[in-house]
Amino acid sequence: MTASGVTLTAAETERLTRRGLRLAQFTVVYNVAEGAVAITAGLVAGLVSLVGFGLDSGIESIAAVLVGLRLAARLRHGEADERRERRTLKLVAVTFFILATYVTVEGIRDLAAGEDPDNSTVGIVLLALSIIVMPLLARAKRRVAEQLDGDPLILADAAETRICVLLSISTLLGLGMFALTGAGWLDPIAGFVIAIFAIREGREAWEGELVESHDSGEGDEGSAR
Numbered sequence: 001m002t003a004s005g006v007t008l009t010a011a012e013t014e015r016l017t018r019r020g021l022r023l024a025q026f027t028v029v030y031n032v033a034e035g036a037v038a039i040t041a042g043l044v045a046g047l048v049s050l051v052g053f054g055l056d057s058g059i060e061s062i063a064a065v066l067v068g069l070r071l072a073a074r075l076r077h078g079e080a081d082e083r084r085e086r087r088t089l090k091l092v093a094v095t096f097f098i099l100a101t102y103v104t105v106e107g108i109r110d111l112a113a114g115e116d117p118d119n120s121t122v123g124i125v126l127l128a129l130s131i132i133v134m135p136l137l138a139r140a141k142r143r144v145a146e147q148l149d150g151d152p153l154i155l156a157d158a159a160e161t162r163i164c165v166l167l168s169i170s171t172l173l174g175l176g177m178f179a180l181t182g183a184g185w186l187d188p189i190a191g192f193v194i195a196i197f198a199i200r201e202g203r204e205a206w207e208g209e210l211v212e213s214h215d216s217g218e219g220d221e222g223s224a225r
Helices: 010-045 048-077 082-113 121-147 152-181 186-207 210-224
Strands: none
Touching: 010 048, 010 121, 010 152, 048 082, 048 152, 048 186, 082 186, 121 152, 152 186
């Protein structure tokens, strides 16, 4: 039974589950490419926020892999290994904490040293593209989840993608303001914003609350629409 009161057939459920799996697979491919470009451009320009954004793309890929594996297992066996998923979520949490530590330490170091990074046209274009692609991807995931009666797994994946949108916006604002004003301290500040998001996501992943909290957030968004 879906949220609209329509009962899905087994074939329809399988079709939607496969679509959720394809969306997760696309997320992995896109984020791996995005992360590689962001980290390379960030290292060349000395932009800690852009490097942090690239590392976050790697984390988003890990989350999408986790979702993809679970959906694939559901298609094969009808259920997933919950104990293995919990262990994987804790590993994801650790990577979030590592990311937060990296951008915080680098941001403090840059502020203390007073170093000005270079502008990065590649980084700005990449972030602008992410702001276009990621909301569409998050919306597609949420639509599939709603058709599967609010599937919490896919809703969590949609929430992870939404976080990527927020990080893209914060990082782009930092780079854009630096390009306009030449204020080097704006880049570390953008990095600190990434750290805040990373700590929150890491804590929720460690406590196993990603599904519950993001499910509630997505539901609120859905009702607003």
